[in-house]
Amino acid sequence: MDRMSLRELAVPIIKAIDSFNYLLKSHHRRTAVAAYHIANKMGLGNEDMFELVVAAGIHDIGALSIQERDMLVQVDVANPAPHCTMGHRMLASFYPFKNIAQIIKHHHISYQDSMHMNAGEVLFQSHIIHLADRVDVLINPDSFILNQKKQVVETINAKTGMTFHPKVVEAFNEVSKADIFWIEINNLDIDQLFRRLDVSVDFELTIDNIIDFALTLSRIIDFRSRFTASHSYTVAHLSSLFGEYFGFSEEKCKKLLVSGYLHDIGKIGIDPGLIEKKEPLSNEEYNLIKLHAYYTGQILKELSLSPWFGEIVEWAEKHHEKIDGMGYPYALKELDIDNGSKIIAFSDVISALLEERPYRKAMPIDVAFNIIREKIAPSISCSMFQVIELHKKEINNLVKKCHNHTFEEYRLDNELGTNLWAPS
Ligand SMILES: [Fe+2]
Ligand SMILES: [Fe+2]
Ligand SMILES: [Fe+2]
CATH class of the missing domain: 1.10.3210.10 (Hypothetical protein af1432)
Structure with missing residues (x-):
């Protein structure tokens, strides 16, 4: 077999989920871009960053086989557990995605709930995806993105320390001051995003x-x-x-x-x-x-x-x-x-x-x-x-x-x- 890396497998899947699934168009790419910017500001390591971007790129994969897609686009997801558990179950058996599955399992967990869980159960990337995901849901696609900055930032900040991890909100506040954060949510494509990651952490598949x-x-x-x-x-x-x-x-x-x-x-x-x-x-x-x-x-x-x-x-x-x-x-x-x-x-x-x-x-x-x-x-x-x-x-x-x-x-x-x- 020719060489084939995890990235070469992940990118087409992210594209497929986004472009063919009629209810979640571009949501995965947009969440991945927002998560990348926030994590970059926080100085996340190469390997953690790679897993974060892949996980963000497929985070709602569990929802594709169940009937709760309408729910995902609401700001407060009433019962996010089924699609998170399903996503985790689907991916956990694929060894290279062990951490990615774990990140996806908790991508809707509130900061408060995570504090009652065992240390190490909720990976930090889950908190980043949670916030990035809600940012995308708050953006109204019918109005110009830069005109919505203030409102989105205020809505997220109102939930600091309860829904969202304070450190993630802090990084989001910093990074979201620049227009480029918002412009790239709209425009950066997934191949470009992966080109920014350190490929040394990518690995070959059998x-x-x-x-x-x-x-x-x-x-x-x-x-x-x-x-x-x-x-x-x-x-x-x-x-x-x-x-x-x-x-x-x-x-x-x-x-x-x-x-x-x-x-x-x-x-x-x-x-x-x-x-x-x-x-x-x-x-x-x-x-x-x-x-x-x-x-x-x-x-x-x-x-x-x-x-x-x-x-x-x-x-x-x-x-x-x-x-x-x-x-x-x-x-x-x-x-x-x-x-x-x-x-x-x-x-x-x-x-x-x-x-x-x-x-x-x-x-x-x-x-x-x-x-x-x-x-x-x-x-x-x-x-x-x-x-x-x-x-x-x-x-x-x-x-x-x-x-x-x-x-x-x-x-x-x-x-x-x-x-x-x-x-x-
Ligand atoms: Fe067929
Ligand atoms: Fe979700
Ligand atoms: Fe989502």
Whole structure:
């Protein structure tokens, strides 16, 4: 694998969260810029600064899979715990993000509450993100930012020592005197911001790190609904198994795993209500859902800075293409669709038919395979499906294993009360 650093992985994700998520546009970038300026004034060390900026850049990631996004843009978040806990749970299993997950866990904690907690539980960066986040929420996007300085500073100061850490407020008061603080909240892009950080603290990722991170991201989409809680996970594991059937190398099978985890990441830009809908979708709604394949490509292309990702992106973004030219978004024909994309396409449909949907029960594998053989395989590849069918039993077992694994995780989230999409 080519060299790939944590920064090269984090930046595209920050961009994806900001640009495709319709309710939180630019909020992560803006919070990261404000946090950077405040931390700079406080003289935060290189490593702490790097983690602060990454954490600020994805701080509300836990809210993407739950229905509380409207709440996040209010100044006093009534019950911030679910999206903080969810964010922490999603990221904590990704080893390089251990501290980042901890920072995110407490990014809405008040200074007063933090004083009753164990020493070291609340990292200082959480206090910085808390204030930076509220600054962005207080800024009215419809009026010129420099005209709002006084009011925002006053509102923050009124909560010093209660909501906000006095040292962070002190640094904010200093740094916010300069127009550049406000101008850069509006204008500094995330690449420019990362260029200001000391890269010596950045570190190289292994393939296994990338697999772990892809799994983490897949949960944003899967855990939006109990009906899809296992979807990308199952697609990933089926794809890597199918790779073996078709003689893919071990490395390519790992790429299939990553591509499977990320194939629906573009659903970040789709209203989760559409995915949960019980009634049949209208044409207009179906057209909106179709956009996700394009979004997946756009998000993952940011990662293609590293050539290692080339096939992963290609397979994921073409998972709805059909050899008869009736697929989307490119309406490609046979020769332009790689076997990797066809593998993801088969895994996608097998996984979907074996899952319950709001409007139908999960299908037994025999019924699903009959439908695929007759109606779906002709537009992907009949010869490939003949090979897949030989392994029906193994496939059924793997799908069951995937379901058990992910539903256990999903149930844990429900117990924590973090998943507001849980069945009542
Ligand atoms: Fe938040
Ligand atoms: Fe936020
Ligand atoms: Fe899809």
